Amino acid sequence: MAxxxxxxxxxxxxxxxxxxxxxxxxxxxxxxxxxSQQYVVNLYTTNGITRMRIYAPNPATLGALGETDIxxxxxxxxxxxxxxxxxxxxxxWVRDNVLSYPDVNFRYIxxxxxxxxxxxxxxxxxxxxxxxxxNVHNALxxxxxxxxxKVSTAxxxxxxxxxxxxxxxxxxxxxxxxxxxxxxxxAQNGSPMLANIYPYFAHVGPPMLPDLSFALFTKxxxxxxxxxxxxxxxxxxxxDAHYAAQSRLGGGNVEIVVSESGWPxxxxxxxxxxxxxxxxxxxxxxVKSSSGTPARPGRSIxxxxxxxxDENLKPGKETEKHFGVFLPDQRPKxxxxx
Numbered sequence: 001m002a003x004x005x006x007x008x009x010x011x012x013x014x015x016x017x018x019x020x021x022x023x024x025x026x027x028x029x030x031x032x033x034x035x036s037q038q039y040v041v042n043l044y045t046t047n048g049i050t051r052m053r054i055y056a057p058n059p060a061t062l063g064a065l066g067e068t069d070i071x072x073x074x075x076x077x078x079x080x081x082x083x084x085x086x087x088x089x090x091x092x093w094v095r096d097n098v099l100s101y102p103d104v105n106f107r108y109i110x111x112x113x114x115x116x117x118x119x120x121x122x123x124x125x126x127x128x129x130x131x132x133x134x135n136v137h138n139a140l141x142x143x144x145x146x147x148x149x150k151v152s153t154a155x156x157x158x159x160x161x162x163x164x165x166x167x168x169x170x171x172x173x174x175x176x177x178x179x180x181x182x183x184x185x186x187a188q189n190g191s192p193m194l195a196n197i198y199p200y201f202a203h204v205g206p207p208m209l210p211d212l213s214f215a216l217f218t219k220x221x222x223x224x225x226x227x228x229x230x231x232x233x234x235x236x237x238x239x240d241a242h243y244a245a246q247s248r249l250g251g252g253n254v255e256i257v258v259s260e261s262g263w264p265x266x267x268x269x270x271x272x273x274x275x276x277x278x279x280x281x282x283x284x285x286x287v288k289s290s291s292g293t294p295a296r297p298g299r300s301i302x303x304x305x306x307x308x309x310d311e312n313l314k315p316g317k318e319t320e321k322h323f324g325v326f327l328p329d330q331r332p333k334x335x336x337x338x
Contacts, residue, residue: 022288023338024051024071024304025325026260027061030311033328037061040308043330044070049338053259053304055113056080057097066103073194073259073304074098075110075154076136081128084111090135091142099143106149109136110194110259113154117178126178129153133185150191153182154259157197157238160245165226166295169241170248183251192302193251195242196260199234200279204270209234212270217282229294235261235283240295255302258287262306262325265333267318277334280305280325284336 027040035043041064044052053073054061065072074097076084084090098106111133117126137151157163159179161172171179186193203215213219215234222230223237231237243256263279264271287301310324310333326332 022300022302023049023284024053024073024302025049025338026053026055026304026307028055028307028309028311028314029058030314031309031328032313034309034311035328035330038064039330041065041068041070043308043326044068047332047338051107051302051304053110062097062101062104065105066101069105071105071107073108073110074106075113076132078112078115078122078125081112081115081125081132084132084135085128087135087138090132091139094136094139094143098140098145098149108192108194108257109140109149109151110154111136111151114156114158114196115153115178116156116158117175118172119158129178130181130185133182137185137189146189151189152186152191152194152257154194154196155179155182156195157202157242160241163238163241165224166231166237166240167226167244169244171245176249179246180249183246183249183254186254187250192255192257193242193246194257194259195239196306197235197238197242197258198261199238200263200271202234202238204268212275216275216278217286218278226294231294233282233286235286236293239301240293243293243295258301258303260304260306262323264319264322265310265324266322271319271322273333276322280334280336284338 037060045068050069051071055075056077084093112129115122115125115129117123133151137146140146140149159171159175160169162168162170199215203209214223217233219232222232224231246254261283263276265273265276287303290298290300292299305325307323309326309328310322312321314320325334325336
């Protein structure tokens with residue numbers, strides 16, 4: 001009896017520990033006053049953050065991650081995609097940025113970020129994504145790492161033509177030839193779909209969604225019901241719409257990892273420290289629970305907060321500079337339990 005209780009305690013401890021590790025934080029470096037990479041890795045460790053995403057190979061970051069428990073999403077930047085359509089270049093990339101760091105716990109390689117055939121800024125990269133994914137995967141397979149390190153790409157809900165109701169989520173016609181072969185690749189290789197999901201941007205629009213509580217996980221009654229499933233928050237609605245869209249293209253068994261989600265704390269009507277703190281706290285609680293989403297219940301959702309720091313050199317709107325959960329001086333902006 002005592003041994004049974006002990007075994008049960010170990011199993012419970014294991015599952016609690018695994019669940020506690022389900023939230024990571026993205027580490028961007030568009031700032032001129034950010035701490036050194038070693039200090040950043042130390043900050044992850046001391047705050048119990050066990051997953052990280054970086055947007056390009058950085059030797060200083062990769063070196064600092066060695067022999068830590070931090071699992072990593074490593075991006076291939078969009079500007080590098082074309083070069084990796086050459087298999088030899090992909091082999092070299094894997095050698096230089098993965099094999100050279102045997103003590104780093106690589107989890108996923110994100111080949112491109114938010115490449116969108118409908119977007120003037122990224123459509124030129126669209127034809128490179130799948131060949132680069134294949135070549136990076138083959139390079140990992142050649143050294144026996146294809147089961148340990150999964151290859152994917154980070155997409156976003158902007159590729160959807162319809163997202164309401166969530167069960168009718170569907171990709172835009174103009175992106176089908178781009179996204180369908182990627183979904184096939186993911187399904188064949190047991191890789192997840194990486195998706196950046198931002199209720200903040202869906203809320204501010206256009207068109208603006210007026211119910212702020214729906215976006216912040218604070219709505220106490222369902223906003224609507226879809227096929228008998230009540231939706232209390234916008235995050236679930238966006239997640240399930242993306243899942244419905246990929247399921248229509250053969251991706252019903254492809255897990256969705258939320259590779260970015262966040263809320264800015266300044267420079268907008270609803271971009272306040274109070275709202276951002278509410279969003280991050282509720283998001284962490286939600287994705288670490290086993291509630292899942294209405295269409296995908298009973299599971300935690302691997303999620304990466306965007307981002308570790310405010311980045312004062314981030315291009316785009318001023319709100320883009322204020323997504324950090326820590327200030328550049330390493331003080332926490334909110335009281336979060338990772």
